[in-house]
Amino acid sequence: MRARQFLFLMIAASALIPETAAAHIVKGEAIGFLSGVEHPISGLDHVIAMVAVGMWGAQLGRPAIWLLPVTFPLVMAFGGFLGLIGVPLPGSEIAIALSGVCLGAVVLLESQPPLWVAAALVGVFGLFHGYAHGAELPPGQNALLYSAGFVLATGLLHATGIAIGVVHRWPWGRVALRGAGAAVLCGGAFFLWSAFA
């Protein structure tokens, strides 16, 4: 079967799947998979930090590039768990903004610390990001699908950073990646300034 025929078949099959009409989805309600996907990508401060983690992993190479995508969702979900059960974690907004600054800086400087230091740094920031998401999660009709969307979007943001980081293998790519790190650093600085303002 040719690729075009296969694509057409899949689109037709998708269109034929029965779907419940949801005419009035309340904004912010945890109503299903797509609202869960939307949550992590709706805040730029979260997005730049998570993408930067992927880029840094690509710069660090093996085993960090494999270790980070396995551990990061777990640490972040633990933060989300703490946020959901109401454990107080003061200063999370400042820590999130600071994560953009720090992760942008390490990508800019192509920092190569020991693996445990990199994992600890990413883990601590992941905890705060997860906490902020967990504390904000609204009640809704389908927590499982919402959480699945949330975790998937988080992982894909990370994967996006790793995909961008693939350019690290070329000399021009290394410079471009450091430039992207500088952009993340600037974004983080802006959010840090906003957090204090």
Place this chain on the structure above:
Amino acid sequence: MKWRAAFGAAALVLLPEAAQAHLVITGMGPVYDGMLHFGLSPEDYLPIVVLAFFSGLRGSSAARMALGGLVVGWLAGGLVAMYVTSVSPELTSVATAMLFLVLGGLLASNFAVSARAVGVAGALLGLVRGLADLAGTAFSVPHTLTLIGMTASGFVVFSLAASLTLPLKRAWLIVAARVSGSWLAALGLLLLGWIVRYGPIVG
């Protein structure tokens, strides 16, 4: 072609769908009702896929043990729910979230456990989901057929998913499978938080 089919199947699975907490009626009989219930219940098929990935990475012996345990456990759980007692949604919710966490953690760490232990994990998963899916139903032939439909779906999904990881040799493919484990474990943690905050959420 194999990857296209896998991608297409994954895309279909990820389509948002309204939750149906109780047995759905397809109009095609109780066996198909059970199959459709399984297909519409991520709390049923997600841990099965992850257990299958994990047992596939541990080898064909572990995969066989897990498959056997899963089927026997699911049937036993369903029959106990119908014949003996219904377990509270609070308990099955917490047990399901814990299973997400443990099975996801096992796959994420690619933890070296014996084939027998993998079989026990499969039996536990089957037992919990069988108890949850048939909770509140009295014994009857249609409900038993529904249970068989669910169990058969679990058998097929497990076999297909395990067959994907059994032959894996490349490191990045194994890591991709392990990442799916860490995502399920993360999901389990979030579900536990949801349960603490809002009460039982998965039946």
